[in-house]
Amino acid sequence: MRVLVLGAGALGGYFGGRLVEAGSAEVAFLVRPARRDALARDGLSIDSPFGAWRGAVTAITAEEARPGWDVLLLSCKAYDLDAAIAAIRPAVDARTAILPVLNGLSHLDALDAAFGPARVLGGLAKIQASLAPDGTVRQFNDWRWITFGEREGGMSDRARTIEAAFAPAKGVVATAVPDVMMRMWEKIVHLCTAAIGTVLMRANVGEIARAGGTPFLHRMLDRNAAIAAAAGYPMREAFLSEFRTVFADTTAGYSTSMLRDLEAGGRTEADHILGFMLERARAAGVPEEIHEAALLHARAYDQRRAAGRLPGA
Numbered sequence: 001m002r003v004l005v006l007g008a009g010a011l012g013g014y015f016g017g018r019l020v021e022a023g024s025a026e027v028a029f030l031v032r033p034a035r036r037d038a039l040a041r042d043g044l045s046i047d048s049p050f051g052a053w054r055g056a057v058t059a060i061t062a063e064e065a066r067p068g069w070d071v072l073l074l075s076c077k078a079y080d081l082d083a084a085i086a087a088i089r090p091a092v093d094a095r096t097a098i099l100p101v102l103n104g105l106s107h108l109d110a111l112d113a114a115f116g117p118a119r120v121l122g123g124l125a126k127i128q129a130s131l132a133p134d135g136t137v138r139q140f141n142d143w144r145w146i147t148f149g150e151r152e153g154g155m156s157d158r159a160r161t162i163e164a165a166f167a168p169a170k171g172v173v174a175t176a177v178p179d180v181m182m183r184m185w186e187k188i189v190h191l192c193t194a195a196i197g198t199v200l201m202r203a204n205v206g207e208i209a210r211a212g213g214t215p216f217l218h219r220m221l222d223r224n225a226a227i228a229a230a231a232g233y234p235m236r237e238a239f240l241s242e243f244r245t246v247f248a249d250t251t252a253g254y255s256t257s258m259l260r261d262l263e264a265g266g267r268t269e270a271d272h273i274l275g276f277m278l279e280r281a282r283a284a285g286v287p288e289e290i291h292e293a294a295l296l297h298a299r300a301y302d303q304r305r306a307a308g309r310l311p312g313a
């Protein structure tokens with residue numbers, strides 16, 4: 001199987017690097033010039049509870065992109081989606097399945113418009129990772145799940161083939177599922193709840209729980225579940241019960257990529273996650289003020305960042 005990974009950041013670097021390490025697919029990374037130069041010089045490094053890895057990888061830039069890939073693993077942030085679509089366009093042909101692992105849902109519409117729905121799988125990742133300033137991909141805990149499937153439901157050969165390619169990869173649990181849209185809605189319910197809490201409190205889940213915030217997080221979980229139900233995806237009791245426990249864990253070091261982005265002075269995906277859920281809350285008549293506060297908080301941070309007024313800037 002030939003896999004082209006758009007981006008060699010936290011997720012692209014981790015899942016693509018683990019495939020290279022396993023040797024179970026031919027992998028290349030489609031990156032921008034600065035990352036291509038760093039990868040050519042230093043190789044790709046992963047630092048992980050499942051074992052560190054460093055190796056040479058094939059990295060190309062958009063000008064070098066050609067067709068002939070079975071899978072296009074799309075791992076940019078939502079705010080880079082338009083540029084990423086332009087970069088992958090010359091690499092996508094009739095045999096290519098596009099597997100996005102971005103958080104959220106609205107990128108699917110943009111990918112459908114660009115490539116047609118038949119090319120685009122549903123996908124999500126449950127992992128805690130970052131690209132460190134030295135270029136190392138750092139995985140913070142034992143979360144290692146990448147889940148994908150056909151959006152209309154059911155199982156396909158291409159989903160099974162991707163699962164098989166990941167099977168020998170260390171530190172990865174890759175699963176082809178028949179209900180990927182439900183999984184994507186579960187993910188946004190989970191993430192939106194965690195993002196509201198971590199962004200508004202500027203603290204991780206354990207810290208929020210120790211501050212007495214579990215009932216608040218549970219209330220947000222219920223509201224996000226009501227938004228999903230109104231969209232036709234009622235959350236399963238097992239899912240709700242798992243995340244009620246997660247949000248009650250006073251020892252958790254669990255945080256979100258949105259909080260890590262804020263703390264690093266970077267851009268956030270607030271519009272893509274919080275903005276999307278705020279809009280859906282309004283349409284569904286679910287109480288929305290807290291979603292609005294979290295979104296405004298992140299947007300005001302963006303304004304401050306753009307004005308060069310972040311602490312230490």
Ligand SMILES: NC(=O)C1=CN([C@@H]2O[C@H](COP(=O)(O)OP(=O)(O)OC[C@H]3O[C@@H](n4cnc5c(N)ncnc54)[C@H](OP(=O)(O)O)[C@@H]3O)[C@@H](O)[C@H]2O)C=CC1
Pocket residue numbers: 006007008009010011012030031032035075076077078080083084085087101102103125126127128129130131257269
């Ligand atoms: N990090 C995490 O723990 C989790 C993240 N996610 C989701 O996964 C997605 C990716 O996040 P993450 O991996 O953390 O993000 P990163 O910022 O670490 O990586 C994204 C990479 O995409 C690259 N990129 C963006 N646009 C282009 C382009 N046009 N051409 C080539 N490369 C491009 C960026 O390159 P450059 O360096 O040049 O900007 C960057 O290295 C997000 O939607 C996030 O919400 C989901 C679960 C967990």
Ligand SMILES: CC(C)(CO)C(=O)C(=O)O
Pocket residue numbers: 103125126127128190191194255256257258
């Ligand atoms: C749900 C969570 C927190 C972990 O996968 C995530 O997706 C993120 O940090 O962006």
